[in-house]
Structure formats: C-alpha cells, structure tokens
Amino acid sequence: MLPRFWRKIKYRYNLIGTKCENCGTYYYPPRNFCTKCRRKSKIVEVKFSGRGEVVSYSVVHEVPENMKEQKPYVIALVKLEEGPMITAQLVCRPEEVRVGMKVKAAFRKCGEEGESGIIYYCTKFVPE
C-alpha cells in the first residue's frame, strides 16, 4: 500500500486532477485519457478550487474496522465547481448534511497502517 499511496499523494493532498484541453472536460480522479476525445485527448493537470456541492450522501453506521472511532461518519458525492464528482468524507455532524450543501476541501488524515505504520492524509470536505 505504501507505494500505491505515495504515487497519488499530489492528487490526494491537493485535489489535482486533469483536464482535456480538446473538449474542456475536467477529471477527478485524474485520467490521462479523455473518455470523450479518446485519441484526440489533450490532457493537462489542473488544481481544483476545492469548492463543491453535496449531490448525495450517507451517514455510515456499519463502518470499516479502522474507522470505528469516527462512527457514524458522513460520506458524500461532491460535485466540484469545475464539474467532476468525487466520493469523499464530509467532516460535519450527521444532522447538518443536506443535498445541495456547499462544501470546501479540508486536509485530514484518512487512515494509518496501525500505530507503527504510515499515516495517510487526504482531502475531505467541510461545510462552507
């Protein structure tokens, strides 16, 4: 998992995705191939503003073992203002979340390999 995480650090920490300059479509997670333009793809990296809107959400009660301390937590489909949608945790009280809620990116821990392993950091969202 270590190299797998490290490889994507840039994209996870900073919401860096890609854009096809041929058709203007934004991608997050980043793609190096535009699904619309295919061989005509002209992919460049872009940094997203980090602002978005909740499209759907769930308050998760049956949580993975390593997230027990966060139970219940909120997961959401967040539509970034540039267009792409992302699945991410929302840091807020379960009773606060609404479809259409404006959110912004926050830098948080999203796991660790036990007490002696590496710590994973990522982007979550908080109410704006």
Place this chain on the structure above:
Amino acid sequence: MAGIVSYGTYIPIYRIKAEEIARIWGEDGESISRGLGIKQKSIPDIDEDTATIAVEAAREAIFRAKIDPEQVDAIYVGSESHPYAVKPTATIVGEAIGAGNYYFAADLEFACKAGTAGMQICYAMVKSKMIRYGLAIGADTSQGAPGDALEYSASAGGAAYVIGDKGVIAEIECTLSFTSDTPDFWRREGQPYPKHGGRFTGQPAYFRHITSAAKKIMEITELKPSDFSYAVFHQPNGKFPARVAKMLGFSKEQISPGLVVPYIGNTYSGSSLLGLAATLDVAKEGDLILLVSFGSGAGSDAFVLRVTDRIEDIERKPGVWEKIEKGIFVDYGMYVKLRRKIKMPG
C-alpha cells in the same frame, strides 16, 4: 526590510471545559479554572494531527500572501507533537501547499517555542538572500497525562507565517534568544506524556527566560514598554502572561488582544504565534509589537515587530477570535476518544 508577509491560523472545532475535566478527577473545577486562567481548551478531531493543522494554517497564510507557493523556498514546522518521531511534517506541508521540490525543510522541536525558532531561521535566510519566502509554522496537538494538571491546558492549534522581504506587513526590527539548560518540562523518547517540574516551571523557567529576553531586546532597540502598542508573551495558562506583562511594565490593554489561552488552552508551539496572529488581526500601520515566546528546556525568542501600511492589503478574516468562538463542546468521554486515550484492539 524582512519580516512577516502574511499569516494563517487553524484551531480545531472541539472544546472541553476545565470544569468537565475536573468533574472526572474529583477536583474543584471552578477553582482550577480560576487558578489557571483557563475556561476551556481546544481538542483536535479524530482525523486531525499536527500535520493537518500545519497544512490548514499554511494554506491560509499562502492564500492571504497571494504568492505562488513555489516561491516558498524554506519550510520549518515547529512542534512537540509531530505525527512521526522520524519523518518530517515539513514535507507533508510542502506537498500540501504545492511548494514544488526545491525548498529547504526540517522539523523543529523546542517545546513551545519551536514555531518562533522557525521564524528566526526563515528571517535569517531571507536576509541573507538564501530564500525568497520562508514558511515558519508552530503547530501542536499537545497531550497532558490523564489527571495531570497539564490536562487542563494542553490543547491543539497552530499558526503559519510567511517570512519575506516583499509585501511585508510587519517588519522584524530585531530578534534575539535567551537560552539556558533548564529542565522544567520534558518528554522522554517513546513516552506518550510529558512530565514537568511543577512550580519549578515558573520562576526559574518561564519568568526568567521571558523577562531576560524582553529586557535585552528593549535595551538593544532602545524601546520601553510604553512604546509598544501590543505585547504577546507565551501563554501556557492565563496567569503567567498577565504576571510577566506586569513584571515588565506592560498593561492589560497591551496584551489582551492576543491573550487567547483562556478560551483555547495552551497550543504549545502554536501558542505565542496564535497570540501574535490575534494581535495582527487588529493591528494598524505603525504599531510596534513585542513578541516573546518561551520553550521549556529552556529558551525565549524575542521579536520587535513594526506593522506596515501593507497590513490593510491582506485578508485578515476570518480572524483568530472568530475561530475561537466557533467551538463545539464535548464531554470527557468524547474527549478521551478524540485524543485516542482509549486503547483500541489491534
């Protein structure tokens, strides 16, 4: 002249009242709260640590500075609670602000003054033209042992300062340190909680170092307390900074804008820097500010800062006091969970 170009702060949302901690340990909450001058303290969320706090503060500072993060040529993160004993926090910050790869970086530790030590290093590097901008951060998620007096104060928060010589909002007119080998507070390698010398942390440690540094810097700059609009002293509790201000001849009014400890506790490496940020939030052109940090072990870094007209040009909202007021109170049970004091099965 080199100095502060911008600053950013971060205070976690959760709070616990001193009375709530006292309730669990069978103490008189009201008298402890009065004695320490601390009503409540901040607590990091379960997914926050010194690195996330440092990143959030750094991002705000870079955003307010309106500079390209790749122009940040040095990052120093001061903390006594770095997430890793070995592996820097500074690299996490560098990646998260998009500093590129060509930058000087290291983590610093000097109890509660590692953040101001970072400012001195960045200042020297800017002055010597080694770097364009430097980022100095003080951030902590400090821990007090359950039931220990420190549990009432050890809290979480941080501040980040961009140091440079263009667009300076507060010039550093002078800085110096007063350092001695004084073991008033320590944490041994591998130990989860720090230990301290009780009342020994006062006179020979906090007061001696702060007053020595403050007097020396005023002597060199030929300034007296009344020349300063504001003063910020390290704030391990609400009482010490008030007393040291009085000892040095500063008024309540001079220190009150930056006295944040009663409401968020001692954020360690973030403590004096959050106090300075709260002061800069209200500062005007021409204001002189005295900043004196204190780190156990022990040392004090003193700074004389002169606020420039550029202070009006940078975004200062949301201010530190706004962030302080935004707390969510939790009980002791939630506090021990958030602070990971519960041993989870492996």
Place this chain on the structure above:
Amino acid sequence: MRKVAVIGVGQSKFGELWDYSFRDIVLSAGIEAIEDAGLEGREIEAMYVGNMSGGRFLAQEHIAALIADYSGLAELHIPCTRVEGADASGGLALRQAYLAVASGLHDIVIAAGAEKVTDVGEKAVEILSSGVDREWEVFNGATLASLFAMMARMHMEKYGTRAEDLAMVSVKNHKNATKNPKAQFRREISIDVVMNSPYVAEPLRMFDCAPVSDGAAVVILASEEVAKNYTDTPIYISSSAQACDYIALSSRRDPTTMDAIVFAAREAYKKAGVEAKDIDVAEVHDSYTIAEIMAYEDLGFVEKGRGAELIREGVTELDGDIPVNPSGGLKACGHAAGATGIRQAVEIVLQLRGDAKERQVDAETGLTLNIGGTGATAVVTVFRRD
C-alpha cells in the same frame, strides 16, 4: 451461433455453512447438477467457474483447477477457467460457458459459481468492497452499502421513492424465501421489522442489505442436439449480454441509473427477439433493496423513476404480473458473491421447467440480472422454454 440448452442444475444451500469447506460446497452443487442432467461425467468438455475472491476469502487462487480436481475432472484434463467480475462473476461464467457451446467449440460445458466467505469472519464485508474503486471510493471512506445508500438517497430525492418502498422489497423477498429450502433466511418479516432495523448506511437499514453468504451453484449447458439425449425439458438460453460502466459511482452519467444494466438488457432483448414486457419471471441482483427498484427501471419493466410503483402495486410478488426474485433473491436466499449469478440461473431454469414447487410461477420466458459492485458490470441472460 448454435442454440444452447440448460440440461442440469444444482445448488448448495446458501448461508453460513460452518461445517462445509469451499470444496464441499462446490461438490454438493456439482453432484446435484450432474445427477439432474443424468450425465456420467466424462461427457463434460470444459468448465467455467465464477469466483470473486478466493484469494482474499481463502488465500487460494487457481480456483478452477482446484474445483476440477475435487469434482473428479482432473483425470479428464479438460480446460477449466475461473472468471471474475466481482459479484457478477457467476453471471460472467455462465456467459463464457454459453459462448463456448454456442460457438460450436464444445458440446457440454459446466458453468459453476462458488464462494466461501465465512472463514474470514468480519473481514468478508470489506473484501466484498473490492468490487468498487478501492483507490478513489473505499480509500476515501466509502463502504459498498454507503454507495448504494447514496444511489437510494438520490432516487428518493429525484423520484419520490420512500424508505417503505425499499422495505417492501425486503419483505417480498423474505416471503418468497420461505418457499425455498435452499434459502438462507426462511422467515417472513414485516415492514416494521425492516424499518426498525438499525441503519447500515442511511437511508439503508440492516434489512435492506443482502447477507454475505457461503454457497455454490452449477448449471450444465449443452448444444440443442446433444441436449435431446439428456432431457425432455431443456431450457434454452435465448441470449446473453454483458455491459460495463465506470467503476466508480462518482464517474457515472447518473447515479440513479445503472447504465450497464440498460445496455446489457437492451442487447439481451434484441438478441432474444423479446421485449421487456415479454419477461414472465426474473431473478435480479438485489444486493441492496434499492438495487432491485433500480433494476425494475433499468431492465425496462417500468419507466425510469417509477420502480417503486411495481413493489407498491404487488406487480413483482410471486402472484403478480412479473414475479421478481421468486427464490428470495440475494436478500433472503443469500448472496454468495461469485455463486450468485449461477444460482439465479438455477432458479429461472426450475421456474421454466415447472420444478419450482411451492414457489412456482407461470412463465415461458425468464431473465437473470447479475451485477458486479455498484453496477460497473452487468450480465443479463434470457431463458425460454422453446
């Protein structure tokens, strides 16, 4: 392409089979199918096995060879291949077996599906989530249930589907399972039981979610010519279609539609020369109750957004116009990941043959829908009596 018939079916019991190993379960389904077909065994020319995650559930790969060995096929040295598409693995294995016979390559082929999940305990749920995007969904905190929950939430917001509608799917499937001796949960439940069960991922509750089960199922396919030697009641596979979609829900055109189902269904109907309204009985992938409601729509049983009406009006009940999941579905018959797609085929074959006993419905044309993860893979198979 040749016409392909199902000549034998077999299924283990689904559930927590503590006394039985992976090999035991597969063997019990296999023997039942071989006996059902009246095969001696040596006639089998190839086998395809659907298995989602032997590697993680059992630390055992090379599943096809293992199964061939323990079902006595090793001596025959025939080609045995594992097929994987998360919990659509069984459906994919069926399709590969179908293609092998239809193409003329083989005359008699086994399609098996098997999963043993209970040996890893609590970890099973986490392993099942390897059918969605681990890097950009699971790593970010999504669970499989939470992804379906977000589909459910959107469906509710957009189309007015209610939690009670979802509950009714669970109630129906539990009721059907009482008539299925192989089912995992054989007791009726009420809407209240569903609505008062604890949340797994809001708005989905415990009784909205299929269990994680052990189980195996086997179907034996033969060419039309060869089938006549073995059975008087061959059930024909009229068409088999498969489609894919973006692996992550967030990348999809519309999270309230599973486009893979829409495309696979369209293709399957076209190839079989039928329309959605011709389907008399269906086994669909109700890993979560919302998935059954969406399947009604995406299979074309009803227009988009009106799936809940079918459950409200009893259309998909055992005695309704289009009985769905007469076996009890994944919810009540059990969901043994890679075995599910084959188990669905077993049920439809029994229904079309008239061998479904207590849960028998009147049907000429049946359909199975097996999906992987949140619908990045869908396999639709149409079965007919002639």
